[in-house]
Amino acid sequence: MTNLAYEETEANEVAAMQALRPVPRISIQAFCETEGVAQPIERAGEDRRMAKAHLKVHMGGVATAIELYQSAPTPNLIILESRKEPREMLQSLNELAEYCDPTTKVIVIGHYNDVGLYRELIRSGISEYIVAPISMADMVSVVSTIFVDPDSDPIGRSIAFIGAKGGVGSSTIAHNVAWTMSSLFESEVTVADLDLAFGTANINFDQDPAQGIAEAVFSPERIDEVYLDRLLAQCSEHLSLLAAPSTLERVYDFDQDAFAQIIDTAQRSAPLLVLDVPHIWTGWSKATLAKADEVVVTATPELANLRNTKNIVDMLKRLRPNDPAPKLIINQAGVPKRPEIKPADFTEPLGIEPMAVIPFEPLLFGNASNNGRMLGEMDAAHPIVAIMHEMAHVLTGRSEIKAKKKAGLGGILGRFAPKKK
Structure with missing residues (x-):
């Protein structure tokens, strides 16, 4: 079998697995x-x-x-x-x-x-x-x-978001994409904030629930659909939140499968589950990413982000050999006076096309964050809101990523090397 035929067979297998x-x-x-x-x-x-x-x-x-x-x-x-x-x-x-x-x-x-x-x-x-x-x-x-009982209720699709570094905007994008899917398609969406110590979903959605995901993870014996429903905060007509406590009163050390039952139960309750995974590498975060239906990596166009993104992509390809590669979002592109890696140069060593390249817009994002509102609520006509719509279509299978013209690596490492005097 030629390499081309083998790759085509492998791609067909991956496609056949998605509905299982x-x-x-x-x-x-x-x-x-x-x-x-x-x-x-x-x-x-x-x-x-x-x-x-x-x-x-x-x-x-x-x-x-x-x-x-x-x-x-x-x-x-x-x-x-x-x-x-x-x-x-x-x-x-x-x-x-x-x-x-x-x-x-x-x-x-x-x-x-x-x-x-x-x-x-x-x-x-x-x-x-x-x-x-x-x-x-x-x-x-x-x-x-x-x-698997063919008459049983369908299981919701889980989409895990993780940042290549802290501060790249993964959580903000996850929350906005979730809100967009719920409002654009009028589909029930649940957001689970897995960063129990520093999660921002409650701030971004302007919520202050008395209970949330911590009650579930510390009481696994109580988890069922009824109990989980009591822990959800309603953010909008079709969007619910499993909020993180965002306090340091406890130490949040968990076993590898600590969130597995919560995720399984949440998937039976809503057709779309967005997992906001913190930028950490533990047994449970690795297991959560490995088992998600879709993984989205957010990175900014810098060298450390490229290294981390490649490590994440390569690891997930090994952990998920029968699934498509993770989706990539390049965020905060075009920061004034910051040396950046061009999107084509960033993606070439990864072997994947970016799902979106989001420009640096501190005013839009800052106002939305400070007001506890989504981008679409602040300025529905803004081009970045249109990007959120495109990502929502891709992640729900309504459209595909548009291929972009590839470019050479362009001496990325040389660009960051010290200049000779």
């Missing part, structure tokens, strides 16, 4: 006879939609499974690869059935495209039959189909 629902907490054991089947299954196990599932891959087919389950309980799902002819395959599966718990689901991956075999397997209780070769997307899709 997360798989619940289940145990899966796979028994593979070939590397061509084992590798896609292992890749599927690394996908964020399978984060709650516990997957173990064994080399060896049905015979290995029979040997194991003679003395061990069967998991929620068994995935079996078999290169046997249909009659032999059915005989070996019947033998395995003697050791399987009645509630265990079974997926068979075969090498014969036989309609009669498929019907016989389904009739005998096999959940699904797939013909090799398979892709990673095939595996996540079929597991999701078996274990």
Whole structure:
């Protein structure tokens, strides 16, 4: 396969994954006879939609499974690869059935495209039959189909915003994009301010709720949709806020999965969840970014921001190999007398196009912040408000980022090197 064909196949897989629902907490054991089947299954196990599932891959087919389950309980799902002819395959599966718990689901991956075999397997209780070769997307899709109730309520889309450095305006943009999505599309949006010590969402939305996200994170046993609804502050007709306490009365050290239940519950309550992630690198912030449906990185056009953005982008590509690259916003472009990296030069080493380049407008942003208002409320006709509209369309899948002409790196490092006297 050529590099171009491989990249196209990989892009198609990523696109196919976007509509899939997360798989619940289940145990899966796979028994593979070939590397061509084992590798896609292992890749599927690394996908964020399978984060709650516990997957173990064994080399060896049905015979290995029979040997194991003679003395061990069967998991929620068994995935079996078999290169046997249909009659032999059915005989070996019947033998395995003697050791399987009645509630265990079974997926068979075969090498014969036989309609009669498929019907016989389904009739005998096999959940699904797939013909090799398979892709990673095939595996996540079929597991999701078996274990996710198609009649259950849809899960909201989570969009995580993080700044490449402190002070780049990530929170302000997150709040304004959330407000724009709620007002422009009249869709229910929840903002979760995860910066419990220094969060600004309550100021930006002019709210002073008595309770907020802290009550949820410190009382995980109480979290459900009813309890979370009580903690929400209503900012506008379609926008709700899980506010941070923004106090230093406590130390906010959390486990890796501290916010996972809150996020899962919030996603069941609104079609759009905006996560305002602080500029820190901890177990929980890393896990939150890894599991979000979309990640947006905000940076200003300076060298340290470029370094940090590249580190974040590269890390997220490793953590989220089956998802699109993070979206990039270049903010505060054009500060008077400040040496800056041009957008084309900034994005080239990242390999991604910016979703938006927002000019430096201290008067508009300052007035909005000091008055507890959104940009669209201060000046609906301002060009930056139009940029917020464009970003809202992109992040909700209503439009795509427009490709911009690429330029060379242009000696970025040289531009910041000390000049010779």
